[in-house]
Amino acid sequence: MTQASNQLKSIAKHLAALSTKVEKLSKQVDKGLAAKKTASKSTKAKPKVTKTAPAKKVKTVKVDKGETVLNSVFAVIKKSRKGISIAQLKEKTDLNPRQLSNALYKLTKKGSIKSTSRGIYAKA
Numbered sequence: 001m002t003q004a005s006n007q008l009k010s011i012a013k014h015l016a017a018l019s020t021k022v023e024k025l026s027k028q029v030d031k032g033l034a035a036k037k038t039a040s041k042s043t044k045a046k047p048k049v050t051k052t053a054p055a056k057k058v059k060t061v062k063v064d065k066g067e068t069v070l071n072s073v074f075a076v077i078k079k080s081r082k083g084i085s086i087a088q089l090k091e092k093t094d095l096n097p098r099q100l101s102n103a104l105y106k107l108t109k110k111g112s113i114k115s116t117s118r119g120i121y122a123k124a
Helices: 002-042 069-079 086-093 097-110
Strands: 113-117 120-123
Touching (some): 069 086, 069 097, 097 113, 097 120
16 A cells, blocks of 8 residues: 555656646747747738639631631641641641541541651651
8 A cells, every 4th residue: 555655646646747747848839920920920921822723725727718727737738748747737727636536636636647657757
């Protein structure tokens, strides 16, 4: 019994020491938070600026009067003997990728052009 009471007394001393340490730490944290609040109040908060993506530029097509996108793409492909790549088509027609892709799809479905290899198109 005496041993148990001695152990309880030592535990009580340790708990008292821990509680004082916890109180000191909490005061330090409170001081730090108060300092941060006053610092943030003294400096003006900058409004958040959200960046928007720049508008995509749509390339204009070099199309003569009465010529459609399909006709202009087909004319460029027809002029090439061994076929033409997509990159060369972009340069020569000044179409954006979506327009060029749609035109190539429609022309292959019509049977006007064929794909000789991946990314190379020739007259059918």
